[in-house]
Amino acid sequence: HPHYTNCxxxxxxxxxxxxxxxxxxxxxxxxxxxxxxxxxxKSVCVAGYESSRRNEILQLLLPQxxxxxxxxxxxxxxxxxxxxxxxxxxxxxxxxxxxxxxLLVTSGPPDSSLQVWQLAAEDTDVVxxxxxxxxxxxxxxxxxxxxxxxARTPCVLHGSRVxxxxxxxIESKKNIYTAASxxxxxxxxxxxxDCNTLLACCVKGRLCLADVRQPxxxxxxxxxxxxxxxxxxxxxxxxxxxxxxxxxPAIARLSSEGQxxxxxxxxxxxxxxxxxxxxxxxSQSAEFLCVSWAPVLGGCLAISGFNGTVHxxxxxxxxxxxxxxxxxxxxxGHIFSGMDNGGDFPLVTTHxxxxxxxxxxxxxxxxxxLHVWDWxxxxxxx
Numbered sequence: 001h002p003h004y005t006n007c008x009x010x011x012x013x014x015x016x017x018x019x020x021x022x023x024x025x026x027x028x029x030x031x032x033x034x035x036x037x038x039x040x041x042k043s044v045c046v047a048g049y050e051s052s053r054r055n056e057i058l059q060l061l062l063p064q065x066x067x068x069x070x071x072x073x074x075x076x077x078x079x080x081x082x083x084x085x086x087x088x089x090x091x092x093x094x095x096x097x098x099x100x101x102x103l104l105v106t107s108g109p110p111d112s113s114l115q116v117w118q119l120a121a122e123d124t125d126v127v128x129x130x131x132x133x134x135x136x137x138x139x140x141x142x143x144x145x146x147x148x149x150x151a152r153t154p155c156v157l158h159g160s161r162v163x164x165x166x167x168x169x170i171e172s173k174k175n176i177y178t179a180a181s182x183x184x185x186x187x188x189x190x191x192x193x194d195c196n197t198l199l200a201c202c203v204k205g206r207l208c209l210a211d212v213r214q215p216x217x218x219x220x221x222x223x224x225x226x227x228x229x230x231x232x233x234x235x236x237x238x239x240x241x242x243x244x245x246x247x248x249p250a251i252a253r254l255s256s257e258g259q260x261x262x263x264x265x266x267x268x269x270x271x272x273x274x275x276x277x278x279x280x281x282x283s284q285s286a287e288f289l290c291v292s293w294a295p296v297l298g299g300c301l302a303i304s305g306f307n308g309t310v311h312x313x314x315x316x317x318x319x320x321x322x323x324x325x326x327x328x329x330x331x332x333g334h335i336f337s338g339m340d341n342g343g344d345f346p347l348v349t350t351h352x353x354x355x356x357x358x359x360x361x362x363x364x365x366x367x368x369x370l371h372v373w374d375w376x377x378x379x380x381x382x
Contacts, residue, residue, distance in 0.1 A: 023374040027080050032368045035095040036352040042067045047092035055092055057127045059084040084119055086127030096148040105156045112141035112160045133173055145187050151195035161186055162208055177212040188234045201235035232256045232286035238293040252301050254291035273318045275325035279306040288349045296358040304348040308335035310363045329375045334365040
């Protein structure tokens with residue numbers, strides 16, 4: 001059974017964080033996760049990524065006070081609760097929920113095939129394996145990046161390189177789109193912008209945009225800032241794209257050297273802004289590199305994957321010219337929670353924003369720690 005703790009149980013943590021946070025919940029998973037995927041507004045899915053064992057997929061219900069909209073008195077539930085669970089025979093490197101369904105899609109080594117799961121009916125607590133989506137010549141391709149949409153029917157966007165990106169209907173396994181591209185760059189991220197438009201970010205930083213109604217080569221962006229040798233990139237897509245704020249920069253790209261570039265999709269070759277993030281060291285490998293826009297807090301984004309810290313930046317005041325940016329807030333809780341174990345500090349493996357609480361995030365680290373934190377608005381990092 002997973003082990004639960006709360007920050008008040010540790011004096012060191014309590015005094016360090018008392019004035020920095022409105023809320024801090026610490027949860028210890030039996031195995032670390034590199035995925036945190038929201039299922040509705042009350043629960044998340046996490047999954048193990050070890051290659052030498054079966055890995056758990058868990059649906060966790062948040063503590064009650066973290067999902068109620070009105071102010072509560074004393075909430076009886078202070079811990080996460082396991083709602084459903086299942087086992088994967090392979091590492092889970094990516095996990096996406098299909099909106100408005102009970103379906104999950106996962107991917108991970110050793111090949112590019114996809115696994116489909118179902119969150120079973122309420123009277124059972126099982127995450128059930130449903131099917132596998134093969135992608136042809138799987139063993140010769142790296143693991144697939146994925147994105148999901150409901151559109152007219154549940155679909156998954158998947159691929160490991162730009163020239164093998166495709167869209168597959170989950171239930172029929174019918175291929176409904178294949179990118180006709182000569183670009184063979186490895187993909188670091190995929191997203192549906194709407195039911196007809198998809199975006200790919202390459203490991204080298206190039207953005208490729210495609211309309212599934214026009215089966216032609218995706219548009220490439222060759223104007224990535226002059227990259228250092230070995231630099232790798234990932235992307236985060238702003239929710240402003242869905243119309244909540246048409247002026248919001250749509251795409252953030254983060255490099256393994258800490259460079260952040262903001263791009264408006266209407267003018268891909270010309271970045272809106274760029275800055276160098278204040279990270280203590282370049283990411284050893286870009287394996288856990290992560291950038292994401294705040295869904296509620298306009299202009300704010302979070303980055304992780306460099307060390308045991310999650311940094312929050314407010315991009316609204318960035319000059320166009322660039323330079324080093326100061327974080328608005330830094331969550332260092334995983335470093336503290338890893339102190340008891342000795343040895344190396346844990347590395348943050350992923351993070352995710354709460355869908356409607358402006359300053360609340362979840363973050364996970366390589367030591368199995370899972371934190372939910374809401375930083376105090378009055379606190380600014382010096």
